[in-house]
Amino acid sequence: MNEFKTFPQGGIHPREFKVYTKDIPIRNAHIPSIALIPMHQHMGKPAECIVQKGDTLREEMLIGRATGYFSANIHSPIPGTVTDIREMYLPAGLKSTVVVAELAGEFDRAGKSSQKKDWDNLSPKELIDKIADKGIVGLGGATFPAHIKYTLKEGIRLEYFIVNGVECEPYLTADHRLMLEKTEEIIEGIRIIKKILSPENIIIGIEENKPDAISVMERTILDRKLDIEVVRLKTKYPQGDEKQLLKSITGREVPSGGLPLDIGSVVSNVGTVFAIYEAIVYEKPLIERIVTVTGSIIKNPGNFKVRIGTKIGELIEECNGLYELMVKIIAGGPMMGFAVHDLDTPVTKGMSGIIALSRKEVPSWRETACLRCGRCIRVCPLSLNPTRLFKLIEHRQFEEAEKNGLFDCKECGCCGYACPAKLPLVQGMRLGKLMAKKKAK
Ligand code: SF4
Ligand code: SF4
Structure with missing residues (x-):
């Protein structure tokens, strides 16, 4: 058994609050009757909207085309009709074109069984093209288009492919549940990425506060005799940041302004690996993700498989509402997330959590002068x-x-x-x- 590793400088261990949802299995959220689908859900240029008001949509249809190299495709999460195309502010203060879709017609995938596709004969280039086609971006929050991350310059030798199962933000348990419930799928996703990147080492980093995820991953890897290592990490924030994670696992430092690739590494979140599995094995675009909906005032908190474009307010209703008036909603984790001012704000590809906080939990601090405490x-x-x-x-x-x-x-x-x-x-x-x-x- 290896030691718990971590990064050497700084970091904190805030109260976790994961207890609300960590033992609750993932549930399917209701399909939204109206979906608000932003064209800008990823790092890079927004997708170009290719539908118009009045158009009929099929489930998974391409509605936003990646513009240029650094962008990502957007697909319709529901079948229906485009009732409006408008501008809207998203939680990070980003203004985006949003396609408003009203649910109608038949689903092409939901409720039907899909055939698994054999991917062994596909070349790395064909796999990358499929990942780009399906609009896969980093689901840990950074939303970096995955096909760009996996396109290595010729001659580059990749030493490490690291799977980020850290989920160090308080409250969030979506990745934890995914590792428990979709272990085999994540392992197959890792094998797909291995074929693309040919790394020398594959490591899954998981913090010590998820012992069940560590043991299920280790057991599966052992059963299948795979050359993948699980590294146990000390629970410390912000270890989920890819640069900190690399420091914890490899001891190496990404240079200022640089990328993990500069030290021979690529890092992907477990949610991204699962999305890649679905994109390749079921040819499924990124139209849904796991979201933790939580907070002490949420009546039935949980982890939900949610269609992109679902309104945050509808997800809170799905949890049977609130015990008391909320004063703050955060999209993402409490440390790096953004306050939400409109319950019609849609779930996007990078949104891992929705946290409702009460007045008691959002005390009004009085700011004082710096105490020079260091x-x-x-x-x-x-x-x-x-x-x-x-x-x-x-x-x-x-x-x-x-x-x-x-x-x-x-x-x-x-x-x-x-x-x-x-x-x-x-x-x-x-x-x-x-x-x-x-x-x-
Ligand atoms: S927010 Fe910036 S300055 Fe503050 S601790 Fe984090 S990295 Fe350092
Ligand atoms: S009081 Fe000043 S020195 Fe102390 S933590 Fe705040 S900013 Fe830093």
Whole structure:
């Protein structure tokens, strides 16, 4: 049995709150009668909308075509009719064209059995093309188009393919449940990616707070005599960040501004691996994902298989509503997620959780002056000096902030979490980056 590994610098261990949903099996959410499908659900350029108001949609039909190299296709999650095409703000403040679809007609896949496709004879290029065609992006939150991540330059030797089963954000258990319930499928997904990347080592990283997932993965790998290692990790936030995960597992550091590929590695989340399995084995586009709907005031929290485009408010209703008035809804995890102001906001490819918090859980903090305690420096996993960066941004010294590593900041929130003065450090970093980019333009 190996030791629990972790990254050496900084990090925190916030209260987990995973107990609400970690033992509840994944349920199918209702198919939405109206789906709101954004064209911008991935890193890179938005997809080009190729349908018009009044068009008839089939389930899984291509409705948004990737524009250029760095983009991803979008497919219709439901059969029906396009009733509107409009602009809408999404949780990260991103404005996107949204196709409004009203459910009608027959499903091509739902409720029908699908034939497994043999993929052994497909070349790596054919597999990548299928992944691009089906609109697969990173489901851990980064939404990096998977076909781009897996297209290696000729002659590149890949040392590590790492599967990210960390799920270090409090509350979220979607990846945990997926590892327990879709173990075989994830393993087959890994074999597909192995064929594409030919890595020297394949490692699945899972934190010690998911012992059942560690043991089911280890057992399956052993039974099938596969050359895949499960690495047990100490529970520490933000270990799910791919750069921290690489440091924990390989001891190597991705250079500032660089990518995992610079140190011979590719990292994919377990949800992405499962989506790739479905795309290749069942030719299924990314039209649904697992979402944790949780919080102490949700009556029946759980993990749901949700069609992309389902309204957040409908998912909360599916949990039988709330015990008391909520004051905050977060899309994603509480550390890196975004507050949602409109219950009609749709679930997108990168949305792993919906968390409803009560007044008690969102205390109104009074901000004070910096106490020079240095806690923010101690917890920053990237060895930055958040208090100094914050001051530079306040004084609009963006170039100096950049020299001090502003763009290395992952916006993980550790500094803000640890700060006794309750300074909005992460919000400051986000604003600083925006302003620095604007100034550079
Ligand atoms: S938000 Fe940025 S500055 Fe703060 S701890 Fe995380 S990486 Fe460091
Ligand atoms: S943690 Fe907060 S109070 Fe302490 S040095 Fe950092 S910014 Fe100042």
